[in-house]
Amino acid sequence: MSIRFPFQVAVYLDAVARDDLEASLATFTPDAVVIDEGRSRRGPEIREWRQTTASEYTYTTDFRTLEGQDETHFVALHHLEGDFPGGVVDLRYRFELAPDGRIARLEIAP
Template identity: 45%
Template sequence: MHDNRPHALTPDSLPETITRYLKAHRAHDIATAITAFTSDATVTDDGTTYEGTAAIEQWLSRSASEFTYTIELTGAQQTDATHYSATHHLEGDFPGGTIDLHYRFTLRDHLIEQLVIAP
């Protein structure tokens, strides 16, 4: 019997693909960030879904330039072999100034197939 409740991980024990994406995203390194996704990946951010690497690349470019903020990885969880989440605390010049965002990852073949970002 499998226990499908999320369990806490240390942020540095997240899969390499997720860590690579998060570090590249933080550094605004879009070329590296995009290598973490499958070709048919989807990203849902702020209620909008971006499908495929070209759309995700545009989303990454826009999110890198829209606001100035600091981002700190404050927690990580694993639900099962392919589902992970990472919690980030952001502070910056966006509306509200601070927010905790949950990045929910679904992996396929060691790449990110789906990423959902929501408070």
């Protein structure tokens, strides 16, 4: 089975790389859930999360791979280096897509 790179995941990753808050938020469903640093955020809380994470640390990110588990589940691997605790980390962005293709769930963890 061939799995395509999902459009909304590509838009999200590009928007985050460009620090485009509105474009990144548009990729989520209204009731989406984001789990980052062990904390869940839902719906409107995602805006606050994106605003906070974008300004909390200075870092570079290097997209490494995207693997499709099936038509709605994808894992993107990113390598980050910056002034956050530890300075270097590989993070997995686990995406779950809604039937309309938008992001219904995103979990970010090592």
